Amino acid sequence: MQIDALLKDRQPHVPLLKHLATGALVFSQDDHILLLQRAPDDSMPLKWEIPGGACDLEDETVLHGLARELWEESGLLMTRAIELVARDVFLTRRGNTVEKMTFEAEVQAPSSSERPVVTLDPQEHVQFLWATEEECRLGKAKLGEEEVDINFTTKDQRRVILTGFKHRKERGRQ
Template identity: 35%
Template structure:
């Protein structure tokens, strides 16, 4: 995580293949008290946006004013969902590796980093969407995410997102088990 604790101005010179910038997202998994299944937050893109009406996790671009790549993820989650994330306590690491792509029109190369966030509590957190970017949200179970791979259900914006979410459920499960064993 230390690599992502630095600002964009420090990170990019060490990664010269990244010419466009960094995009961050957050797989947020809520673990309730025993009995109820963990759920992850997905948000539906607006009709007039890229990947219209597809589902994704909160995120966006890292800006020059962000103090670190991690703080950009915290900011984006707050802007898009109204949820406050405590980076030191809630972020468990990254999931899905990172994705790189080249923008066809500009030739700029981008990198996306997805952070895993764990939230706890009796109730699911209240989400307040940024209406210009997203039109709906759902808290879904691991089983619902798995069904997507069978051609049913959610309709994610891209396939790697599903794999990252499933990895997130596994990491949270291990984190909870390790916490119980101590």
């Protein structure tokens, strides 16, 4: 679907959208999800999130925007969007209405048994981890030898991540 069409196509009860954003739920073969920790000088400093961001009008479709954001934030090449997991509308601190579409995304990996190689943009994120469903639920994970608190950017971020795990189980992926 074209981005400008999505911004114009709305339900009467939904305020006029000014922005469209995407999020990528990237799972490893051993069913861990990729989480990125925001840079200390960015908004919501040091909070955890999935890769994603604003769609640009130059993006041909929402999926093109998803692939671009995933590449820019993690260095991962999306091979396909598996499923639309969530579609949320929220207001930014500046009062802009944003619709965020979160997809489970498949990415290129060195082999079917290895996790993809993540390359961060240090201006946006300072570290990453691969977390289990239980770690996301509890808000604590292992990063190397260290246990870290997973403080998500928003409650909705956590909800969408847990929904992604649920959808994978329903499809037979555990």
